[in-house]
Amino acid sequence: MAKEPKRKAAAAARPADARPSAAAGDDTAITALSLKPVPLTPEMAAYFAKCEEKLGFVPNVLTAYAFDSAKLAAFVAMYNDLMLAPSGLSKLEREMIAVAVSAQNRCYYCLVAHGAAVRQLSGDPVLGELMVMNYRAARLSARERAMLDFAVKLTAEPWRVEEADRAALRRAGFSDRDIWDIAAVAGFFNMTNRVASATDMRPNSVYHAQAR
Numbered sequence: 001m002a003k004e005p006k007r008k009a010a011a012a013a014r015p016a017d018a019r020p021s022a023a024a025g026d027d028t029a030i031t032a033l034s035l036k037p038v039p040l041t042p043e044m045a046a047y048f049a050k051c052e053e054k055l056g057f058v059p060n061v062l063t064a065y066a067f068d069s070a071k072l073a074a075f076v077a078m079y080n081d082l083m084l085a086p087s088g089l090s091k092l093e094r095e096m097i098a099v100a101v102s103a104q105n106r107c108y109y110c111l112v113a114h115g116a117a118v119r120q121l122s123g124d125p126v127l128g129e130l131m132v133m134n135y136r137a138a139r140l141s142a143r144e145r146a147m148l149d150f151a152v153k154l155t156a157e158p159w160r161v162e163e164a165d166r167a168a169l170r171r172a173g174f175s176d177r178d179i180w181d182i183a184a185v186a187g188f189f190n191m192t193n194r195v196a197s198a199t200d201m202r203p204n205s206v207y208h209a210q211a212r
Contacts, residue, residue, distance in 0.1 A: 026202035035067035088178040092121040107193035112203040119211035146172035151186040
């Protein structure tokens with residue numbers, strides 16, 4: 001009987017319009033396509049196990065690609081090269097590009113997943129939210145602002161990119177190799193954004209609560 005008042009108090013504390021989580025089902029209905037997964041190669045099985053060990057879960061994007069071994073391996077190789085390999089761009093800068101591009105394209109999957117990465121890498125939850133909503137509202141360094149302006153222009157109006165834009169990056173301290181990396185990361189996420197949107201790819205629900 002003592003539990004009854006507690007249940008009533010909890011119910012009273014809930015907002016009148018409370019509803020189930022909007023992310024309900026995102027961990028099971030990963031895409032809108034019915035594509036049967038194939039057996040993982042030993043290399044990909046080991047990679048999935050490494051994700052479980054380091055992250056505590058396998059990102060849904062990997063599960064979504066698991067219907068085709070070649071496509072999965074190519075995606076993993078390109079992602080790891082662009083986002084984790086040595087570069088003049090920091091890991092945070094690369095994640096910031098991912099979010100700014102994904103915000104331009106309004107990609108639900110990438111905004112959730114890479115917004116969480118910005119929060120984690122920066123130690124600043126507010127920066128992660130600003131990047132998702134409008135990077136121009138964030139108090140960024142001149143280097144970061146130049147990098148993101150270029151990535152977003154390349155996303156929205158690639159035909160307008162010209163030498164003046166590359167010169168602006170050089171003035172901000174980027175080398176020509178860095179400019180290549182900025183373009184490559186932006187180009188990769190323009191591709192993944194479009195695939196994610198076309199297939200209604202859903203992010204792991206755990207991302208929503210990370211680094212808040």
